[in-house]
Amino acid sequence: MYDIVVIGAGIIGCSIARVLSKYQLKIVLIEKEPDVADCTTKANSAIIHAGYDAKPGTLKAKLNVLGNMAFDELCADLDVQFKRIGSLVVAFNDDEIQTLNKLREQGEKNGVSDLKIFNQDEVRRVEPNISNDVKAALYAPTCGIVGPWELAVAMAENAADNGVEILLNTKIEDMIKASDGYLLLTNTRKIHTKYVINCAGLHADEINNMVAAPSFHIMPRRGEYNIMDKYVGGLVNTVIFQCPSNLGKGVLVSPTVHGNLLIGPNSEDINEKDNFETTKEGLKCILETASRSIKWMPAGSVITAFTGLRARCERDDFIIEEAPDAAGFINVAGIESPGLTAAPAIAVYVENLLGEMRVKMIKKHEYLQTRRHVVRFNELSNNQKQMIIRQDSRYGKVICRCETITEGEIVDAIHRNVGARTLDGVKRRVRPGSGRCQGGFCSPRVMEIIARELGIDITKVVKDHPESYILTKQTKDTDMCGYENSKFMTKEYVTSASGI
Amino acid sequence: MQAEYDVVVIGAGPAGLAAAIEAKKNGVERVLLVDRDRELGGILQQCIHNGFGLHLFKEELTGPEYAEKFIDELNDLKIEYKLDTMVIDLTKEKVITMINPKDGLITVKAKAIVLAMGCRERTRGALNIPGTRPSGLFTAGTAQRFVNMEGYMVGKRVVILGSGDIGLIMARRMTLEGAKVLAVVELLPYSSGLTRNIVQCLDDYDIPLYLNHTIAQIQGKHRLEGVYITKVDDDRRPVEGAEFYVECDTLLLSVGLIPENELSKVAGIKLDITTNGPIVNESMETSAEGIFACGNVVHVHDLADYVTIEARRAGRSAAKYVKEMLNYNGKNIIVKAGRGIRYVVPHFINVDNLEDSLELYTRVDNVYKQTNLIVTLDDEILVRINKKRLVPGEIEHIKLNAGKLKGKEASRIMVEVRKEGA
Numbered sequence: 041m042y043d044i045v046v047i048g049a050g051i052i053g054c055s056i057a058r059v060l061s062k063y064q065l066k067i068v069l070i071e072k073e074p075d076v077a078d079c080t081t082k083a084n085s086a087i088i089h090a091g092y093d094a095k096p097g098t099l100k101a102k103l104n105v106l107g108n109m110a111f112d113e114l115c116a117d118l119d120v121q122f123k124r125i126g127s128l129v130v131a132f133n134d135d136e137i138q139t140l141n142k143l144r145e146q147g148e149k150n151g152v153s154d155l156k157i158f159n160q161d162e163v164r165r166v167e168p169n170i171s172n173d174v175k176a177a178l179y180a181p182t183c184g185i186v187g188p189w190e191l192a193v194a195m196a197e198n199a200a201d202n203g204v205e206i207l208l209n210t211k212i213e214d215m216i217k218a219s220d221g222y223l224l225l226t227n228t229r230k231i232h233t234k235y236v237i238n239c240a241g242l243h244a245d246e247i248n249n250m251v252a253a254p255s256f257h258i259m260p261r262r263g264e265y266n267i268m269d270k271y272v273g274g275l276v277n278t279v280i281f282q283c284p285s286n287l288g289k290g291v292l293v294s295p296t297v298h299g300n301l302l303i304g305p306n307s308e309d310i311n312e313k314d315n316f317e318t319t320k321e322g323l324k325c326i327l328e329t330a331s332r333s334i335k336w337m338p339a340g341s342v343i344t345a346f347t348g349l350r351a352r353c354e355r356d357d358f359i360i361e362e363a364p365d366a367a368g369f370i371n372v373a374g375i376e377s378p379g380l381t382a383a384p385a386i387a388v389y390v391e392n393l394l395g396e397m398r399v400k401m402i403k404k405h406e407y408l409q410t411r412r413h414v415v416r417f418n419e420l421s422n423n424q425k426q427m428i429i430r431q432d433s434r435y436g437k438v439i440c441r442c443e444t445i446t447e448g449e450i451v452d453a454i455h456r457n458v459g460a461r462t463l464d465g466v467k468r469r470v471r472p473g474s475g476r477c478q479g480g481f482c483s484p485r486v487m488e489i490i491a492r493e494l495g496i497d498i499t500k501v502v503k504d505h506p507e508s509y510i511l512t513k514q515t516k517d518t519d520m521c522g523y524e525n526s527k528f529m530t531k532e533y534v535t536s537a538s539g540i
Numbered sequence: 541m542q543a544e545y546d547v548v549v550i551g552a553g554p555a556g557l558a559a560a561i562e563a564k565k566n567g568v569e570r571v572l573l574v575d576r577d578r579e580l581g582g583i584l585q586q587c588i589h590n591g592f593g594l595h596l597f598k599e600e601l602t603g604p605e606y607a608e609k610f611i612d613e614l615n616d617l618k619i620e621y622k623l624d625t626m627v628i629d630l631t632k633e634k635v636i637t638m639i640n641p642k643d644g645l646i647t648v649k650a651k652a653i654v655l656a657m658g659c660r661e662r663t664r665g666a667l668n669i670p671g672t673r674p675s676g677l678f679t680a681g682t683a684q685r686f687v688n689m690e691g692y693m694v695g696k697r698v699v700i701l702g703s704g705d706i707g708l709i710m711a712r713r714m715t716l717e718g719a720k721v722l723a724v725v726e727l728l729p730y731s732s733g734l735t736r737n738i739v740q741c742l743d744d745y746d747i748p749l750y751l752n753h754t755i756a757q758i759q760g761k762h763r764l765e766g767v768y769i770t771k772v773d774d775d776r777r778p779v780e781g782a783e784f785y786v787e788c789d790t791l792l793l794s795v796g797l798i799p800e801n802e803l804s805k806v807a808g809i810k811l812d813i814t815t816n817g818p819i820v821n822e823s824m825e826t827s828a829e830g831i832f833a834c835g836n837v838v839h840v841h842d843l844a845d846y847v848t849i850e851a852r853r854a855g856r857s858a859a860k861y862v863k864e865m866l867n868y869n870g871k872n873i874i875v876k877a878g879r880g881i882r883y884v885v886p887h888f889i890n891v892d893n894l895e896d897s898l899e900l901y902t903r904v905d906n907v908y909k910q911t912n913l914i915v916t917l918d919d920e921i922l923v924r925i926n927k928k929r930l931v932p933g934e935i936e937h938i939k940l941n942a943g944k945l946k947g948k949e950a951s952r953i954m955v956e957v958r959k960e961g962a
Binding site for chain 2: 266267314316317318319320322323342343344345346422425426429430433434436437438441442444476477478479480481483484488498499502503504505506507508509510511512513514515
């Protein structure tokens with residue numbers, strides 16, 4: 041019997057699991073997808089918001105500001121890249137300047153420090169490439185950027201290091217109230233637990249409805265993005281927002297923590313929770329809208345596009361509470377923006393909530409707050425590079441040439457706790473395939489490493505989901521297809537290849 | 541201690557192999573060839589179709605056979621090479637930093653450098669094709685590597701976007717391996733591949749080629765399930781109602797190649813925005829003195845034979861540079877792309893450095909029929925070549941006698957397309 045089941049290994053579930061892992065509790069984190077961070081956490085703006093957007097007094101406002109403040113220490117502990125680069129909300133006319141003033145006021149009420157309204161010259165000093173139409177901007181120095189999936193992976197890994205069990209590819213099919221807690225029926229096994237924390241994101245309402253009366257609906261809101269080449273990553277220095285509307289914070293232009301340029305998202309309410317399609321209209325919309333913010337848009341530098349779904353709910357605030365009609369069942373739902381920013385604070389909030397619910401929480405003696413150091417080869421000095429290759433020659437073998445990712449880093453990503461099992465899993469952790477060639481050169485090599493390290497056949501290496509197979513079967517004459525030279529060019533082979 | 545070489549060649553595909561061999565043959569001793577892959581020969585090793593060497597060796601070879609000729613010569617000449625070696629830094633002063641599992645991180649100083657890093661394939665992202673992101677999408681070259689070198693098939697029902705040569709070759713290859721190639725889709729009104737490949741790879745196998753079409757959307761939750769193909773108008777915009785769905789599990793992209801000049805940029809070498817390759821002179825020297833470039837890193841070639849010819853020139857030039865035999869007297873003739881021409885390589889010419897002939901490589905910007913390709917030196921017509929047909933997919937290779945240029949005070953060579961009689 042578990043003390044706590046956390047449902048959903050997105051940024052929220054991972055953050056909660058990690059915080060609770062310091063207690064002597066038997067915890068399991070359950071995820072229906074093949075990896076952690078595999079839904080909303082992998083597709084969003086990757087922004088650590090300052091906290092001026094949310095209405096004062098809401099959980100969103102409070103946890104945004106608290107979460108933001110936690111990021112420096114959190115990312116240092118977990119060895120995750122985080123850059124506090126500041127943000128600008130730009131105004132194109134007098135009405136929008138009024139909005140900036142309101143946002144500043146709101147931010148100050150929320151406890152955001154150092155907010156300033158910049159005039160045109162001041163904006164230009166910070167952002168030489170800002171559009172000439174920008175009249176003023178709200179500057180928030182505490183805004184930051186992070187890799188959300190990397191953070192979630194790091195939190196999950198740290199939680200696992202501290203004894204949290206993690207079950208992937210495990211879908212909750214039903215849940216039954218028991219006298220001493222809950223019985224969860226999954227596609228793989230039955231799980232008996234005292235408490236349940238529902239962090240199921242887009243599906244949080246469905247999970248709630250298994251044991252409690254429906255009290256909220258999750259309504260997916262689609263946002264589309266483009267990632268651009270690192271060549272243009274330096275086009276802006278801060279996160280540039282346009283004035284918010286009732287559809288959200290609007291289209292932003294931002295550097296990513298890895299040095300690319302990110303634009304998006306648009307905002308579109310849709311019905312399907314599994315519709316991750318980008319659309320022609322959506323991509324056109326973000327490109328056109330983002331173009332308003334800066335002098336020129338390097339549209340030719342797009343390297344990829346993606347869609348994320350926000351888990352919006354009608355209550356207009358985060359729902360973090362024990363369901364009134366299901367004791368021991370806590371909903372952490374409706375976590376749309378600023379959910380990523382708030383994640384560390386949400387975990388502490390839930391920790392306190394469990395305390396109020398009289399859950400027995402005794403600290404472990406051997407709790408590890410930090411994660412084993414991650415080698416980022418590309419960022420090492422020449423001396424450090426030399427040293428690490430001497431220690432382990434696999435760091436001398438570059439697999440991803442666009443991002444300079446070595447075999448050593450990929451092998452480490454596979455063998456860590458909550459390690460990568462798929463091509464996308466490796467990509468999310470150490471980035472081969474994220475560069476300009478999008479895996480064209482490295483994917484055969486990465487697949488080979490995954491197969492070798494996991495002891496599986498290369499045809500079993502998938503992109504992400506078990507059904508996302510990449511190779512179908514061996515070709516004929518495979519035992520002659522050595523790569524070392526052209527000796528496999530038998531007469532028969534050449535003849536068939538030339539089509540004679 | 542920093543190792544020193546006369547010539548370091550970066551990239552061991554057809555360009556790098558030929559350049560290294562030629563440098564050594566022209567009297568420089570310490571030549572080093574490096575490549576990031578684990579075998580010599582570059583992309584040739586995955587091109588198991590034939591057709592290589594027709595121009596150079598007057599015989600039909602496969603890619604690996606073509607590579608083997610050069611690899612054998614490289615070994616006979618005892619040229620040093622390093623595989624699995626990634627160059628991570630390059631300076632104008634010709635200091636190269638590289639890493640590999642065996643040596644760790646090393647820096648070498650070269651008297652001359654030849655850049656031969658080749659090119660990479662354009663991706664779905666670059667085209668921003670909307671839809672889902674399932675598995676089953678490959679660039680044609682990656683699929684070619686899986687099928688020909690790793691020995692694995694990538695799918696059963698295949699659509700190919702782009703009629704570049706690799707796409708055409710892969711249409712045949714997939715068919716021969718038992719897959720059904722349902723369509724080759726080309727945005728332009730003409731194929732960007734070699735005519736011979738259209739005939740031998742599509743027509744011979746009854747594979748339909750849809751000109752003026754593109755992929756409008758990609759479908760499939762986990763593995764690719766199908767694509768929407770749409771007709772486009774003269775402005776390449778989708779024609780409404782002219783969309784159809786093709787069920788397939790694999791989409792190969794053959795939508796263009798991009799010279800890989802990340803290192804050239806690191807060294808501050810000037811690039812041509814049309815070719816995406818370094819600006820080079822008659823000796824294949826870049827804007828950085830003593831750094832030469834050849835092959836697909838300069839401009840995307842259609843035939844490996846021409847890569848070899850160009851690379852030999854670069855290798856010879858590097859050797860001359862080491863022996864201080866190149867002239868730097870500033871007497872440069874600019875080469876211009878005139879009407880109907882997309883680009884010409886080289887970009888400028890110092891006549892004093894010309895060998896017995898000048899070779900111009902050029903691509904036209906559209907399909908032209910019954911026309912002339914004309915080269916002028918200032919106002920004087922140097923050559924007029926009758927052409928039944930000019931297509932952007934094929935490089936025109938113009939050889940001029942150096943004698944025609946020497947001793948003249950001219951400032952500009954122009955290549956242009958003119959109608960017959962004009």
